[in-house]
Amino acid sequence: MQDTKTALIIGCDHAAFSLKEKLKDFLISKSISVHDAGTNSEDSVNYPEFGIKVASGISAKKFERGILLCGTGLGMSMVANRFPHVRAALCSDVFSAIMSRQHNNSNILVIGARVTGDILAEAILNAWLDTPFEGGRHQLRLDQFDNVNDLI
Numbered sequence: 001m002q003d004t005k006t007a008l009i010i011g012c013d014h015a016a017f018s019l020k021e022k023l024k025d026f027l028i029s030k031s032i033s034v035h036d037a038g039t040n041s042e043d044s045v046n047y048p049e050f051g052i053k054v055a056s057g058i059s060a061k062k063f064e065r066g067i068l069l070c071g072t073g074l075g076m077s078m079v080a081n082r083f084p085h086v087r088a089a090l091c092s093d094v095f096s097a098i099m100s101r102q103h104n105n106s107n108i109l110v111i112g113a114r115v116t117g118d119i120l121a122e123a124i125l126n127a128w129l130d131t132p133f134e135g136g137r138h139q140l141r142l143d144q145f146d147n148v149n150d151l152i
């Protein structure tokens with residue numbers, strides 16, 4: 001990210017608590033401030049509650065970018081993408097994370113902790129943080145997200 005002091009918001013369910021703690025340490029080591037929306041243990045919780053906390057913060061522009069973690073990443077991406085202006089990208093490889101920024105201007109990175117190992121997750125996050133949106137024709141395509149009724 002351009003401004004290394006920009007605050008991120010991060011959230012997870014019980015399946016990804018351990019990964020959340022590791023990625024928080026990684027963010028702090030990069031001097032990126034992070035708001036932790038929970039969960040804060042491995043006790044079973046319902047992932048939508050934490051997905052909603054993060055996605056609503058992005059949708060309301062309280063935070064520029066966010067991270068969501070669950071077992072597969074599927075549930076978190078499904079719930080996050082229900083919110084206006086949220087573009088949540090489920091990534092299990094570095095290339096997709098880079099493309100999700102360059103072409104899709106993703107504002108939430110989603111990772112499945114039962115799919116992606118900790119070291120790879122850190123590399124995915126690092127690439128996602130450092131890759132800018134390319135704009136241009138990609139912005140025109142993103143604008144179409146808000147005009148679905150005109151395009152049916």
Ligand code: RB5
Nearest residue numbers: 015070071072073074075
């Ligand atoms: C929790 O068991 C699991 O369903 C959740 O972490 C996630 O994978 C949902 O999509």
